[in-house]
Each structure stands twice: as C-alpha cells, then as structure tokens.
Amino acid sequence: MRASIGLFLRTMAARAYPRIIGMRRQPSWVIHEAILPILSVASFAYVYRAMRAPEEYVGFVILGGAMTAFWLNVLWSMGAQLYWERSSGNLELYIMAPGSMMAVLAGMALGGMILTCVRASVIMGAGILLFQVPFAPTSWSMLIFTFLLTLLALYGLGMMFASVFLLWGREAWHIVNLFQEPVYLLTGMNFPLKVFPTFLATTAALIPLTAGMDALRQILFKAEGFWPLEVEISLLGGLSIVFLFLAKRLLAYLERLAREEGRLTVKWQ
Amino acid sequence: MKLPQKTLRWATWLGWQLESNWTEPWLFLIYVLVKPLTSSLLLVCMYYAARTATAGAVPVEFLPYMYVSNACYMLVGAVMFGMSYAVISDREHYRMLKYIYISPGHLQTYFVGRAVAGAAQALLGGFLNLAIGAAAFPEVRNALTRQPTEWGWLLFYMGIGTILLIVLGLILAAAVLNMARQGMFLSEGIAGILYLLCGVVFPLAVLPKFLQYVSLALPPTYWLEGMRRSLLGTPPEAMLQGPLSSWSQGEIALAVTGSTLLLGLFGIWFFHWSERRAWRRGRIEETTGA
Amino acid sequence: MTQPLAIRTENLSRVYRGKKRKTNPAGDLIALDQVSLDVREGELFGLLGPNGAGKTTLIKILTTLLAPTSGTAWVDGKDVVTEAESVRPLINMVSGGESCGYGVLNVRENLWLFTQIYGVSNADAKSRIDEMLQIVGLGDKASTKVSHLSTGQRQKMNFCRGFITDPKILFLDEPTLGLDVNAARSIRQFLKKWLAERGNRTLLLTTHYMMEADELCDRLAIIDKGKVLACDTPANLKRRVQEHPLFTISLTPGTNGALALDRLPGVHQAIETPGPTAIEVKVSLAEESAIGAVVQRVVECGSRILSLNKTEPTLEDVFIELVGHGFNDNGEQGT
Numbered sequence: 008m009r010a011s012i013g014l015f016l017r018t019m020a021a022r023a024y025p026r027i028i029g030m031r032r033q034p035s036w037v038i039h040e041a042i043l044p045i046l047s048v049a050s051f052a053y054v055y056r057a058m059r060a061p062e063e064y065v066g067f068v069i070l071g072g073a074m075t076a077f078w079l080n081v082l083w084s085m086g087a088q089l090y091w092e093r094s095s096g097n098l099e100l101y102i103m104a105p106g107s108m109m110a111v112l113a114g115m116a117l118g119g120m121i122l123t124c125v126r127a128s129v130i131m132g133a134g135i136l137l138f139q140v141p142f143a144p145t146s147w148s149m150l151i152f153t154f155l156l157t158l159l160a161l162y163g164l165g166m167m168f169a170s171v172f173l174l175w176g177r178e179a180w181h182i183v184n185l186f187q188e189p190v191y192l193l194t195g196m197n198f199p200l201k202v203f204p205t206f207l208a209t210t211a212a213l214i215p216l217t218a219g220m221d222a223l224r225q226i227l228f229k230a231e232g233f234w235p236l237e238v239e240i241s242l243l244g245g246l247s248i249v250f251l252f253l254a255k256r257l258l259a260y261l262e263r264l265a266r267e268e269g270r271l272t273v274k275w276q
Numbered sequence: 277m278k279l280p281q282k283t284l285r286w287a288t289w290l291g292w293q294l295e296s297n298w299t300e301p302w303l304f305l306i307y308v309l310v311k312p313l314t315s316s317l318l319l320v321c322m323y324y325a326a327r328t329a330t331a332g333a334v335p336v337e338f339l340p341y342m343y344v345s346n347a348c349y350m351l352v353g354a355v356m357f358g359m360s361y362a363v364i365s366d367r368e369h370y371r372m373l374k375y376i377y378i379s380p381g382h383l384q385t386y387f388v389g390r391a392v393a394g395a396a397q398a399l400l401g402g403f404l405n406l407a408i409g410a411a412a413f414p415e416v417r418n419a420l421t422r423q424p425t426e427w428g429w430l431l432f433y434m435g436i437g438t439i440l441l442i443v444l445g446l447i448l449a450a451a452v453l454n455m456a457r458q459g460m461f462l463s464e465g466i467a468g469i470l471y472l473l474c475g476v477v478f479p480l481a482v483l484p485k486f487l488q489y490v491s492l493a494l495p496p497t498y499w500l501e502g503m504r505r506s507l508l509g510t511p512p513e514a515m516l517q518g519p520l521s522s523w524s525q526g527e528i529a530l531a532v533t534g535s536t537l538l539l540g541l542f543g544i545w546f547f548h549w550s551e552r553r554a555w556r557r558g559r560i561e562e563t564t565g566a
Numbered sequence: 567m568t569q570p571l572a573i574r575t576e577n578l579s580r581v582y583r584g585k586k587r588k589t590n591p592a593g594d595l596i597a598l599d600q601v602s603l604d605v606r607e608g609e610l611f612g613l614l615g616p617n618g619a620g621k622t623t624l625i626k627i628l629t630t631l632l633a634p635t636s637g638t639a640w641v642d643g644k645d646v647v648t649e650a651e652s653v654r655p656l657i658n659m660v661s662g663g664e665s666c667g668y669g670v671l672n673v674r675e676n677l678w679l680f681t682q683i684y685g686v687s688n689a690d691a692k693s694r695i696d697e698m699l700q701i702v703g704l705g706d707k708a709s710t711k712v713s714h715l716s717t718g719q720r721q722k723m724n725f726c727r728g729f730i731t732d733p734k735i736l737f738l739d740e741p742t743l744g745l746d747v748n749a750a751r752s753i754r755q756f757l758k759k760w761l762a763e764r765g766n767r768t769l770l771l772t773t774h775y776m777m778e779a780d781e782l783c784d785r786l787a788i789i790d791k792g793k794v795l796a797c798d799t800p801a802n803l804k805r806r807v808q809e810h811p812l813f814t815i816s817l818t819p820g821t822n823g824a825l826a827l828d829r830l831p832g833v834h835q836a837i838e839t840p841g842p843t844a845i846e847v848k849v850s851l852a853e854e855s856a857i858g859a860v861v862q863r864v865v866e867c868g869s870r871i872l873s874l875n876k877t878e879p880t881l882e883d884v885f886i887e888l889v890g891h892g893f894n895d896n897g898e899q900g901t
Contacts, residue, residue, distance in 0.1 A: 014685040021682030024675070025668040032670050032711075039461030046468035050477060051322070054342070057478035057515065058334045060326035094369065096666035100727075103629050105655040106683030185307050188314040197318060198325040267633040269582060269626075 018106030019114040026084075026118025030125075040076075040122060041129040045137075048072035048130055051197050052138050062140060063228045064198070069134030070227065071196035073127035074157075074220050077120075078190060081161055084119040085112065086168035087183045108258050112169050116162045142227055149236075150226045156243045157219030163250030164215060170258040190214060195221070200233040208233050215250075218242045283381040287389025291362070295393045312350045312401040316343055316409060319477060335513040340419030341504065342477045343409050347402045348503045349476045351395060352441060352496060353467045358394030359387045359445035360452040360463035367560070374561035384547055387449050388442055395441070423509045429525050430506040433532070437499050440536045443543040444496075450543075450550035454559055470496050480518040488519055495535035502528045571643070572735050572768035573605035573628060578637035580623050580792075597623040599792035600637070605770060605785075610761055612779040612786030613772040614881060620792040621772035622661075625737050628770070629659050641735055655684070657735050660728035662721065662743025669713030673704060673723050676712055677730055684731040691730065698726040701756055703749070717744050725753065729760070738771045742778065754782055776881040788885055795888040800881065807887045808879040810834045810850040813857060816872040817845045817864060825867055832856025844872055 030036060051068040092098040101111050135142060144150045168183070191197075193211040200208045200221055211217040212234075222239040225232040232239065296304050319342045327334040366373040376386055409416040448463045455462065470476075473483070473490055474497040480488050491497050501520045505528065510521060520528065554560055580598040598620045605611040613621045626632035627639055630650040639646045641653045667676045674695055681691035699705045702722040707715065715723065721744045728736055738757075742750040761767060773779050779786050780800045787797040796803060819840065827836035827849055835850040849860055857874075864871055 010685070014683075017682040017685060021679045024679060025671055028675070029670045033456075035456075035461075039465060043461065043465040043468050046465070046472045050468075050472045053472075053478045053482050054319070054322055055326060057482040058323070058326040058338060059330060059515075060334075061329050064326065064329065096661070097668075099626075099629075099631050100659075100666060100680065101683065102631060103654060103657065103659060104680070104683040105651075105685060111683070181307060185310055188311050188318070192314045192318050192321065195321075198321045202321045202325045202328075263633070266631060269632055 015110045018110035022111045022114025023118035040126040045133045066140040068197050073130045076123050076126040080119045080123040081165035085165035089172050112166045153222045160215035160246040166254035170261045280382045280385045283385040284389045287386045288392045291390040291393030308401045312405040336415045337511050337513045339415040345476045347405045351398045354394045354398030355441040356445045357463045358391040359449040362390040363452045377560050426506040433502040443540045447543045450547040453554040498532040570607045572607045575603045575639040579635050581635045609784045610769045612783035614779045615789035619789045658728045658733040659737040660741045662740030667712045672709050674708045694730040735768045803884045804879045807883050811854045812877040813849050814875045815847045818870040830859050
C-alpha cells in the first residue's frame with residue numbers, strides 16, 4: 008500500500024515537473040496566459056458599461072474570465088494534452104510504466120493548475136484595478152473552500168476528458184475545440200444564470216463551473232444565486248466524487264479499448 | 277496554370293482536407309456552426325441580462341449591433357488564426373514545412389491557400405449564424421429588414437475585407453515563422469486586441485479617449501463599421517454613436533482601402549524579411565514545443 | 567536444467583480491422599499470424615524481418631500497448647492482457663527513431679522523470695543516469711535542453727531511458743536507428759556487456775540490420791508478413807542454407823587442370839573458373855579441416871595462392887531461401 012502511494016506521488020510530481028519548470032524557462036506565458044486574457048475580459052466589461060448595466064455585472068465578467076482560465080486549462084492541458092503526448096511518443100511510455108495514468112493526469116492537473124492560478128489572479132487583479140469593481144466577499148474561508156471544491160470537480164471532469172480522448176485521433180482536437188464556447192454560454196460565464204429557463208440551468212449544473220461560478224458570485228458580490236449557496240456547494244462536492252470515480256473507471260475501460268483498437272501509438276493524424 | 281495558382285489550388289485542397297476530413301459531414305456542419313453561434317448567444321444573454329437589470333433601459337438596437345458585428349468578426353479570427361496555425365502545425369506537428377519551403381511552390385500563396393478553408397468555414401458559419409439570429413430574435417430581424425441592405429457596399433466591403441484579412445494573416449504568419457510554438461498565441465492575442473479596439477461588440481465611444489485614437493488607426497475598425505452600415509444602416513440610438521457615426525460610406529470605404537493598401541505593402545516587405553530571417557536562423561525546420 | 571522462459575507467445579495474432587476501399591482493397595490487415603515463440607531468461611533474442619513484417623506489432627503486444635486479437639502472450643510468466651499491471655514494473659522499451667521527451671527539460675530532467683514513474687528513488691536515479699550518460703557519450707549534454715539535441719543524441723537519450731529503470735526484460739525496437747557507426751557499435755558492445763553482467767536479464771531486439779542480428783543475438787526469429795518463418799541460432803540458420811563450408815581460392819594460372827581438387831578426401835565439390843590473371847576456385851568441403859589437403863595439393867601442383875577466403879552465407883541468404891525474395895524487394899510500409 009505504502010509502495011503504491013509512493014509510486015503515485017512520485018509519478019504525479021514527475022509529471023507536474025515539466026509544467027512547473029516550463030513556467031520559468033518559457034517566460035512568454037506571461038503574455039499569453041496573463042496579459043492577453045485581460046483583453047477579452049475587458050471587451051465584455053465594456054459591453055456592460057456601454058449598456059449601463061449594474062457594476063456587479065462587470066464583476067461577473069471578471070470572475071468569469073478568471074474561472075474560464077481553469078476551464079481552458081482542463082480542456083487543452085488535460086484533455087487534449089494526451090493528443091500531444093501521443094504525437095511525441097510519450098503516451099506509450101506512460102502506459103507501459105508501472106506508474107498509473109491517474110497519477111500522470113493528476114500531475115498534469117497540478118502543474119497546469121499552478122500556472123492557471125497565476126493567470127486567474129492576474130485577470131482578477133487587473134479587472135479590479137482597471138474597472139474599479141468592488142469585491143467584498145461575505146466570508147474569505149467560504150470563498151477559498153468553494154473555489155477549491157470547484158477546481159476539484161472541474162479537474163475530475165478533465166481527467167474524464169483525457170481518458171475519452173484515448174479513443175480519438177485528430178477529431179480529439181476538434182471536439183475539444185467544439186466544447187470551448189458552448190461551456191462559456193451554458194455556465195453563464197458573463198451573465199447571471201437566471202437568464203436561463205430552469206431546465207437549462209439544471210442541465211448546465213452538471214458542469215462544475217456553473218454551480219461554482221454562481222456560488223462564487225453569491226459570496227463575492229452578494230448577488231442573487233440561481234440556487235442557495237449550500238445547495239451549490241453540496242452539488243460541487245457530489246460532482247467531485249462522481250467525476251473522480253468515473254475518471255478512474257473510464258480510464259481503465261478506455262485504455263483497454265484503445266489497446267484493442269491499436270490507438271495508443273497512432274501518430275501523424 | 278502558373279505556379280502561384282497551382283500552389284493556391286493544392287494548398288486550398290490540403291487546408292480543406294485538414295479542416296474537414298476528421299469526421300462525418302453532419303458533425304462537421306455542427307462544428308462549423310456551433311462556435312460562432314455560441315459566441316453570439318453569449319452576447320444575446322448579456323443583452324437580456326442587462327436589459328432585465330436596467331428595467332428595459334438598454335435600447336433594442338444594441339442587440340443587432342452586437343450580433344451582426346460579432347458574426348462578421350468571426351472571419352477575422354478564422355483567417356488570422358488559420359494562417360499562423362498553419363505555420364505551427366506544419367512545422368511542429370506534421371513536420372512538413374521544410375519540404376514545402378524547398379519545393380517550387382510559392383510559400384505566401386501556400387499559407388493563403390491553407391487559410392481559405394478556414395475562411396470558407398467561417399463564412400458559412402457566419403451566414404448561418406446571421407440567419408439563425410434573424411429567425412430567433414425579433415430585434416435582429418427587425419434591424420435587418422428595417423431598411424434595404426446596401427448590396428453594392430456590402431460586396432465592396434467583403435472584397436476589400438478579404439484582402440485586408442489575408443494581409444493581416446500573412447503578417448502574423450510571418451511573425452510566427454520566427455517564434456516557438458507559443459507564437460500561436462500571438463494571433464490569439466492580436467485577435468483579442470482587435471476584438472477590444474475595433475468596436476466589435478460595443479460602440480467606440482465607451483473606450484477611454486486615448487484608446488479611441490488607437491482604434492481609429494486600425495483598418496478592421498473601418499471594415500466592421502462598413503459591414504454594419506451596409507446591413508443595418510446608421511443606428512439612430514445615441515448609445516450606439518461613435519467617432520465614425522458622422523462618416524459617410526464613401527469616407528469609410530476610402531479609409532479601409534487606403535489602410536489596407538499600406539498594410540499590404542508593409543506585409544509584403546515583412547513576410548520577405550521574416551522568411552529570410554527564419555531561413556538564416558534555421559527556424560524553418562526547428563521543432564520547439566514542450 | 568531448462569532456463570525459465572522470459573517471454574512466451576502461443577498462437578498470437580493481431581488483425582487490424584479495416585473497411586474495403588479503393589485505397590485499402592484488402593480490408594483487414596493481418597499484422598501477426600499465429601506467432602508462437604519462446605524466449606529464455608538471459609537470452610538476447612532477435613526478431614529479424616523487413617518493414618511491415620510485424621516486429622513492432624509483436625513488441626507492442628508484449629509491452630502491453632496493444633491487445634492481441636487471439637492467442638496469448640506471457641512476459642515473465644504473466645499474461646500481458648490480464649496481468650498487465652504486474653508486467654509493467656518488469657519491462658521497458660526503447661524504440662529507434664523516436665523523439666519522445668519534453669523539449670523544455672534538459673536531458674537529465676527527462677531521464678529523471680521516467681525513473682519516477684517506475685518508482686526509482688532519487689539517489690538511485692541520479693547514479694544510474696550519470697552512469698548511462700557516460701556510457702552513451704552524453705555526459706557533457708546532461709544539462710542541455712532536449713529541443714537542442716540532434717536526432718542521434720535524442721536517440722542516445724532514449725536509449726538511456728530504457729536502462730535506467732533496470733528492467734528485467736527490455737524490448738529494443740531498432741535501437742541503433744539514427745545512430746552513427748561508432749555510436750551503434752558502442753551500443754552493441756554495451757548490450758552484450760549488460761547482459762553478461764546481469765545473468766537473469768533478457769533482451770528482445772528487433773532489427774532489419776542483418777549484421778547486427780548476426781553479431782548480437784543468441785537466437786533469432788525471422789518474421790515476414792506476420793508469420794515466423796524460422797527460429798534458431800544465427801549459425802544454425804545459415805547452415806540451413808549452406809550445409810558445407812565454402813572457400814574461394816585465387817591461384818596463379820598454369821596448373822592446366824592438374825589440381826583435381828574434387829577427388830581429394832573431404833572435398834565435396836570444386837569449381838575452377840580461369841581468368842586472365844588468376845584462376846578462381848570455389849571448393850565446398852565436407853568439413854573445414856579438409857582445407858589443409860586442398861592447400862597442399864595446390865602447392866604440389868606448383869601454383870601459388872593469391873588469396874583464400876571463407877564464404878559465409880548471410881542472413882539475407884537465409885531470408886531469401888525462406889521467403890523467396892530479399893529484404894528490399896518488399897515494398898510494404900512498417901507498422
């Protein structure tokens with residue numbers, strides 16, 4: 008048991024390492040991870056300013072921009088990352104090694120999360136400075152707890168994506184690309200969920216960002232949420248457990264399927 | 277058939293194959309439509325949220341302004357991103373850039389051809405997007421039918437817009453030739469800057485004064501204004517007025533043509549310079565990603 | 567006492583399902599067809615065959631990357647399909663021509679990463695990495711980013727990666743591909759030494775370089791179109807093609823047919839071919855020791871030996887004998 012846990016942790020740390028060290032060795036991330044996202048956030052903030060919407064709506068945009076960074080990280084640095092790993096020949100080495108793929112994915116998540124936290128922080132900071140949006144959380148501990156729970160559920164979903172990817176070739180990139188914008192819409196990235204009819208919001212609640220962002224808005228802006236805060240936190244907890252469990256099962260099942268169909272080592276798609 | 281024409285033909289074919297042959301046609305069609313439609317619906321939801329929060333104070337013309345602009349802007353991202361992505365993917369993923377470079381094929385035309393497929397996708401997506409917007413939202417439908425579309429101007433702006441976007445795309449592709457894989461984000465960044473500064477989803481008057489001057493120096497600002505004007509006419513609402521509201525179609529057309537010409541001359545020089553630099557530094561065949 | 571088996575396959579087959587199209591008239595592709603092989607512990611076993619023969623497919627199955635369509639395979643007594651988790655700690659693989667690794671990390675960091683997913687302690691990892699880098703001649707490149715390495719250097723790094731986990735069974739899929747002559751030679755010497763120092767380790771090597779197979783392998787299997795055509799030691803395989811030792815002797819002219827070498831005891835056949843400056847004689851002997859009598863007869867006839875060479879059949883000769891065409895006559899792509 009101790010040996011298994013030790014191997015899991017070693018594998019996780021090893022896979023997180025390239026991402027973390029990459030932050031230091033490829034400083035261009037500062038521009039594309041931190042500065043450029045502020046542009047789209049600013050665009051949407053100005054839309055609300057042009058429409059003379061309440062100031063908290065500008066705050067929604069800034070929060071949405073920050074949380075979107077995590078969604079993009081989950082999509083591209085977890086789901087689609089295995090596509091790049093396969094192209095470079097690393098995937099087969101991971102599959103063949105005794106360290107589990109869950110540990111590899113956890114390492115990718117950890118490494119990506121650190122970079123994304125920086126991006127999100129810059130967006131929030133810039134948003135507060137540029138647009139003078141008042142952020143006044145009702146409880147800092149609740150804010151941090153809700154944020155971490157949202158990330159746990161989100162990255163569990165990302166692990167599921169990564170395993171589903173194993174069956175796909177070039178369509179993986181396109182499918183991941185396809186998911187990007189609809190999730191912005193369904194999770195109410197820039198607007199309160201009450202714009203949606205109940206059935207749509209309830210369906211969207213399966214995506215952790217939906218309940219996560221709505222809960223964070225309630226804590227940060229004292230905004231009216233779609234569901235009570237306690238319900239949303241419970242939902243996030245439940246989603247975390249379900250997604251992590253499904254990720255493990257799906258990974259094993261889909262790896263077996265990929266081995267049967269010979270997709271683990273196909274390149275140049 | 278001359279060499280650039282041949283290059284354009286097979287590069288377009290290649291670009292289309294890479295863009296489309298990964299799935300069934302019906303899923304491909306969904307893919308073409310989903311991205312532009314969802315980005316438009318995002319704006320629609322923002323409009324309704326603001327209108328509810330302000331008890332109807334947001335004018336109804338705001339929605340068609342954003343919707344039409346956004347649909348036109350999709351082309352900008354598709355062409356610019358498409359060309360830079362062609363550089364990155366051919367160099368890093370398919371490892372074919374070096375072979376294309378040493379072939380008799382014309383390199384600039386090759387990148388244009390590769391982008392044509394993405395542009396065709398964006399054009400189809402934009403058209404469907406507008407059609408769905410007009411069908412689903414009375415505000416958009418009324419704005420499009422309130423006055424006749426200025427077809428002459430529309431065709432002019434589509435033509436000049438094509439040239440403008442190709443020039444912008446080539447400039448970016450040239451820059452990315454000398455950058456690592458992260459150079460892909462340069463075109464995303466430029467697309468983001470243009471989205472903010474060209475009055476795509478809000479009138480320029482909302483921006484701080486110093487940024488408005490920057491906006492007026494960007495050719496896509498005039499192009500978008502011209503496209504909007506041709507489809508929707510001049511918006512009557514004060515909330516939607518901006519620095520170009522008093523300009524005539526002729527003045528806007530002159531501005532976009534002149535700036536496109538200048539950009540084109542710069543683009544030709546820059547591409548040549550950048551290509552030579554990449555060749556001298558061995559960047560054509562270098563794989564740089566992590 | 568029979569050596570335990572490191573690798574065993576029984577009627578192993580792998581079929582890639584495909585739709586019949588103009589571009590793929592055959593439809594299904596049979597990559598492996600009822601392959602049954604035994605590899606003993608401590609052996610350096612070779613798989614020799616042209617591109618598309620099924621060598622890589624077999625390795626992928628044995629390294630748990632690919633499921634067989636039918637049949638069974640065991641590595642160290644464990645089923646590669648049902649006990650894959652137990653197989654993985656014992657194996658590693660090196661593929662020739664690969665460019666895996668992370669460009670942003672340096673050589674040492676890339677190698678360290680892979681030791682960690684095998685559970686190697688940091689102290690052991692450091693010493694093994696240092697040792698392997700010296701062996702392959704990358705000691706001065708340890709801190710160089712992988713993206714700055716040449717193809718050959720990447721392959722050397724890849725090679726190190728295979729050994730730093732100290733696997734019980736190592737699969738080498740054309741490991742000298744992309745390496746220069748000196749590097750390839752030092753790799754081959756290292757393989758022999760590694761195996762000799764560790765009695766219970768096993769190497770399975772695929773190659774289409776016959777000289778490499780001949781030099782390294784204790785036994786080898788010749789594979790073509792998914793089938794194993796023969797499996798034996800290189801010497802025995804060559805003996806199948808040429809039963810009798812064959813010598814080529816070049817003599818000064820002027821013997822006037824007085825040699826009569828084929829009448830000598832121990833000489834199976836002798837064919838003389840006169841030339842303008844020398845006579846070439848090919849003698850096939852019942853056994854090698856008969857060459858002495860041949861040389862003595864030549865001397866007695868007053869002729870002078872200009873050169874004497876033993877002609878060995880090559881593995882390509884063996885392949886042609888088995889298949890009916892050479893390695894290069896097969897135009898199929900590799901898998």
